[in-house]
Amino acid sequence: MSLQTRITGWKSQIAGWFIDREFFMRANGQVRFLKISAELQRRVAGSVALVVGVWLIITLGMAVNQISVSIDRLALDRKEAKIESAEERVANYRGSIDEVTQDLERRQKMLESLSDQYLEDLPETSRPAPQNRTEDQTVKKISALVPEAAGLARIEARQIQFAEMMTKVAQARTQKAEAAIRKFGLNPNVLAREASASQGGPFEAFFGDATQEVRDPRFTRLAASLGRMDAMERALAAIPTSMPAAVMLMSSGFGYRSDPFTGAGAMHSGLDFKGPVGTPILAAADGKVTFSGWQGGYGNCIEITHANGLVTRYAHLSRVNVSLGQKVERGFQIARMGSTGRSTGSHLHFEVRLNNQAINPRKFLEANPDVLEVQTVAGSRTSASSKAQ
Structure with missing residues (x-):
């Protein structure tokens, strides 16, 4: 069967869908006649098809745009989260031990500041950092190729392990706080924004020079995770769950x-x-x-x-x-x-x-006792943190 024959058959089939239709309606003893022409049916069907088509195009365009934005964001996240390879770290040590030392000192200053702000009531900080095979191999490689930097390499490895461990702790506590807030029927993000509101002041670079930053993204990710945990736990701790009067009636x-x-x-x-x-x-x-x-x-x-x-x-x-x-x-x-x-x-x-x-x-x-227990832990930490500051 040729293509022309098929097209003709499809047209005939579609034309069969639209024929003059007559309806008779009886109401209050009267009969009314209603006729819907094939032309009117085609126009209505065409209009509906046009609206649906436009809607599909818009929806598809939005989906494509969202996918494009997600890809761009993923690429940006990957770029920002790029961690130095073992070879790059060896090259840094070879290039300038003094510069590496300064970077480690900045990291240590950052870790001490975060510890003062958030970590005093976190029992997980007392646990030894887990051994990371990749980090151990990197330390051995640096020690073999740049013997004078062996001590610095071990310090850097401990800092990285500590940062990764505390990031996981902070993320786990954040999830608990968010879950508890949701059980109260509240939106964690709304409360977190309110808990973080009313802040300001002139900008002053933490390291004295805005161009000097901690380059490894694992440390900035730790700071962000602890900040999110703090906002969530402060929001949870401030939910009014205590009876306002010693009466039960x-x-x-x-x-x-x-x-x-x-x-x-x-x-x-x-x-x-x-x-x-x-x-x-x-x-x-x-x-x-x-x-x-x-x-x-x-x-x-x-x-x-x-x-x-x-x-x-x-x-x-x-x-x-x-x-x-x-x-x-x-x-x-x-x-x-x-x-x-x-x-x-x-x-x-x-x-x-x-x-x-x-x-x-x-x-x-x-509130359920398990939710109140999470709130009590959050309240103890935020209260201790506030007093320390």
Whole structure:
């Protein structure tokens, strides 16, 4: 069968799809006639095909562009992450031992700074660095070809092994913190940005000269991993998981309820804890007092902003024990329970807010023990790190 014959057959088959169609509809005892011509059907089908085709082209173009960007990014990452081969390191030692010594001193200064910032509470640092066969072979090669550099080569190998080990430790702790944050129903990246916010100051090169940097990417990767771990653990540690009052009776939950004054449907943006007037009110997490005073229907009210951007609100207080700008720790007594403002009796109204949007506090106060254990470890490290600084 020739190509022309096949094309003619396909055209005939397609033409058979579009024929004049007639429809009869009966409604309220009346019969209506509706006719859809073959020409109209072809136009509609053509329009749909055109829209689908344009959509496919755009989607394909976006996919190709994404692949291209990914390839370029991968190439850049490979270029940035290029690690000197044994031959290149031997050449460096042969070229200038003084220059290698200065580079090792910069690496050591960087490692000591990172250790002061992040590693004091990491028990993994006490473990011996694992032996790396490739590094051992490189050290032997350098020692054989440049005997006077043997000691420097061993120092460099230990630094590299330490950096790689601590990078893995930091990445593992970051993953634990991220998983714990997600169990609270929160986005780790959002909280990390909030935890890292409000930073600044003039640029001052760490090594005194902006052109002098640690060239091996394993050390910069360690710094980035520790920075990410620190941001995640600070965000996790600042989640308000401690009970704000030593009472277990919850008189009103989060969400829809009948208003206690009017009976109308209303949104309750927190939890109410019932207790006697004067019951101690405690900070649910470390933070800074960003409001203290009278706030309409809340009565006497305190707001604490935490390191991750979350805000806790404590309302209807009979007495306030903190002042604006004061820093408080988890469990610190900030006030006493009362019935000020729009209240029908002594209780604490407790809220948690992110970007001024109320969040159900129960998922924080009723967290699983395994999540709280990860939070406790993170809190201990970040607290020790902050005090050290």
